[in-house]
Amino acid sequence: MIGMDLSKIASTINMRYYSQLGGFQVGGAVSGLDTQSIINAILEAESQPLQNLTEKYEKYELMQEAYTEVKTKLREFRDLVYSFKLQSTVVQKTAVSSSSLLSAEASSVAVTGVYHVKIVQTATYTTLAGASEVVPPPDSTKTFGELDYMYTPQEGTVRLYNNETGNYVEVQVLSTDTIDDIVNKLNTALSSAGITGSVSYDTSTGKISITSDKNFSLVDITGNFTKVFHLDEASLNYSGGNYSFTSTASVSGLSTAKTLQQIATYTSKTIISGKVKINGVEIDVDQNDTLSSLIEKINDSEAGVTASYDYHANRVVIISKTSGPEAITLEDTYGTGLFSLLGIENHSLYVGQKAHLQISMDGTNWADVYSDTNDVEYNGVTFHISGMTSETITVDVRVDTDAIVEKIKEFVDKWNETMDYLNEKLTEEPITDKSEEEMTEEEKMKGVLKGDDLLEEIFSRLRGFITYKVEGDINYLWELGISTGDIGTGYENMMKGHLEVDEEKLRQIVEEDPDKVWEFFGGENGFATQLDDYLWELVKFNGRIDQVAGISGRIEREQRFLATQIASWIERLSKREQELWRKFSAMEEVISQLQSQGSWISQALQGSNNK
Template identity: 30%
Template sequence: MTSILSTTSSLRIGGLASGIDTDSIIKELMKAQRIPLDRLNQDKQILLWQQEDYRAIYDSLRAFRDKVFNMKLQATYQARKASSSNEAAVSASANSNAVPGMYTLTVKQLATGVSKGSQAALPEETEGGLTKTLKAQFNLSYDNLTFTLEGANGKKDFSFNTNTANIYTVAAEINAANLGITASYDATLNRFFLTTTSTGTAAKIKVTNDVHYFLSGDKDANGGVGDPALESGNNTLKLLLKGDGTAYTGQDAEFDFGDATGLKSATNTITINGITLTLKQGGGASATITVFNDTDAVFNAIKDFVSAYNEIIDKINGKLTEPRYRDYLPLTDEQREQLSDEQEKKWEEKARSGLLRGDSLLESVVSRIRATMSAIVPGLAARYDTLADVGITTLSYEERGKLYIDEAKLKEALQKDPDGVMNLFTRSSENYAEKGIAMRLYDDVNSAMALISARAGTSSSYSTADNSAIGRQIAAMNERISTLEERLQQMEDRYWRQFTAMEQAIQQMNAQSAWLAQQLGMGQGR
């Protein structure tokens, strides 16, 4: 007799013979066995959350390090401003290399490029909503159009089929050649334009091999070349261009800067000794350029730095003092099924709170950074050797290192002795204890990042293996979880085999009982 159970045991349908809810019994048996696995997964999740918290602080420190780096640079404290007495003629700005003082400037001529446009309206380029071909628009008698165009970047031979190409095709191909010449067609004005992309004597437009005088003009009755007003249709685009190889070039700017006369530039924007000048008017226009220290820029840089410092300190202190709710462990899959999304979210917030509370590594990071911000920088000639001297101080111990700025005192220090303030931050030395505040703090932040990376790794790491301390813990835990899951699967399979054997035995007994009853019934019938 074939057992019904044997044909369905692979599907794990229990209780067919006994009526017992085998599945529920085995689930309850396994629930107790899975408690160690659930605990392992919870411990792993706590480690993953700790790793995320560490890495978030690492990323914040990296962003803060960029701010500190700027404060290491002397250029940050040497910000300059420039003003012009005649903005209509020239505007000015200055970088940190500019020397404060007053300078005279006279602009003899501006730098220009070359621009050639149709001297009269061209025939309409569209008809019935469609763009005409070159032949249709200009009533050309030839099929092939060729010419050579040369600009500052080189030259190119162009060829167009007048039966298929149109005026926009011509403009597009000239632009694609990257000759230093821009071509365009204004459909509103019905005019074609060629313009150099740069200024100065190197900028040029030169036309040759224009046998059909498409861009250029032929000689007129007066011996001139390229004047459409004197031509009778021999310059298709009506541009004032000669086709005999004449190069139309721009001009350089010419100016005097103090005693340096006869200076030239291919552009109207020039930088001289850290002063950037934008020339706007030629013809001998003059201006006085004044360069002075930009104390507002330096003040704002220091203010932004202090703000960034307070943010990073607040973030780390927040993790160090965050409350820990030890009764809220990470949820198991079974527990998640019993909670709503909102309940799950609130539970998780409690579960991952305070995982770095009192963390010794972060405590050491904060302590070192705070010590640096209150340290004395020895060996400075100026009166400023601490941040407090320039108005940057803490107020109360309970605020755990937060800094405040006495803005009036800081501005006064920047005005009286800008170099002294600069040296307070940027003093360089082989000896850590003799470095400026920013130089020392940069080292501190790098050390902190290295410690956190060793503990938890970084989210930006390109390595597939996480060799951090927490990474190794998680890897070891994954192996334990895998081993335990395999053991639990074997245990569950064993339970199913045992219950299956019981079901088979009961089924066999039921079959025998039914046979006996059948035999007894047959005997009574006789």
């Protein structure tokens, strides 16, 4: 094989190459010549055109990679340039409020000045609250074992401590004890612990209350009495010389893991599977749904509401997802009995209110402004309400000069970064002190675009924008304090397309009239508008760069042509290699025959002499 690996070259152009020699070739067995080396040397000399074509092909590949990088850089630059076509990018304003209950954001079109603001009403959400508890409190004849509304009752021992003396009394709570039995046991325990007080159960609230003249505590030793009656969440209150301790929720407060059928059993109501409508949206109801899964169905539907169950109040509440005056309607057209079961068939509806602000620019003339949400817009300013106050709040809206100056400086920095990159690609030299195998991909790409015609054109066109004239109050970049620099550095910077910012001059122009600055950049024929149009022509699909380095671009076409030539040369050299091996093999055969003949003649002469 030749010094240049034909199979490797073939893979460069995605060509499948198979040697036609079919196995190891051994030469020079008779002649003593190094046939392999001789053939390699001949083919190496004859393959020079192939090497040149391959190098050219690989350079085109590197050029495509380099142009992909150029395109990415120009896209990044265009993203920033495009934003300068938007007024909100250049004309930035700030709003400072005197109260934490009202914040504000000023858009680019906001009217500057001091706003006096009164919060009359915050936006609220429509709320539907059930008129009755889901499960009414049980009467006092219910046994402890039957109170499985939230927890499974476990009989055990509860200890009543007199915290002032350290004494305690234990009470046994049995599953068969009625609520009356438990109350009586606790009253006895109070007296035994040296406490004057009383324990009572309120059938209207489902809560146990304990009053005492001494500090005390109630603790489960075994069982879960305090949890069942929601006394474990309660805190001891002291007022007027007495202590009080009351359940935080009704004993009939439900676990949301209870099914609708279980809830119906508690209330002796009927529930059947079917559909209901909330705000006209159908929701499937299954009697085996848990309260939790039903609520999830409602909340995940398109009804626009959020349902919840508050076990402390033992009621279902439905709230609209959007604030303002929204309706909440319930329809049980299939007769499932769901709304009756949940205690919301009869309900109170509290319609949401609009947010209401009174705003004045002079503190005398007031405008009433309303919004369905707590975000209220007025004169290009959005006021965010987070609470009520009777005070008049001031909001100072002004041009954010610092932000505008920083944004323009960001543009100049990105301009310089882009121009420096293009200039570097046009002028950098290829690396020559390393072999191809030693170089990184980045090093291989160095110099491949040096003096490239398209890149030179792009650089020149962009550099020409430095002196581009915009019709309007501001005509040139230099009027904004953006130029190639002072005399002495200006020419060099101009050649490189490098810009500098006179921040003092820029700030002065921005403070005088930021709208004129935006018109310069984002107007119909503004600087950013024209620059963006040119960049788009470069980077869009099948744009100028794609026409050279994209799919079916000039480089791709050149590569296809080169690939055809390379394939032809590979075939030619492969055949040449076979031909050379045939010739050298024939030569070996001739030499072998001559040697055989010489040996026969020698033997014949020797035999004749012996006679």
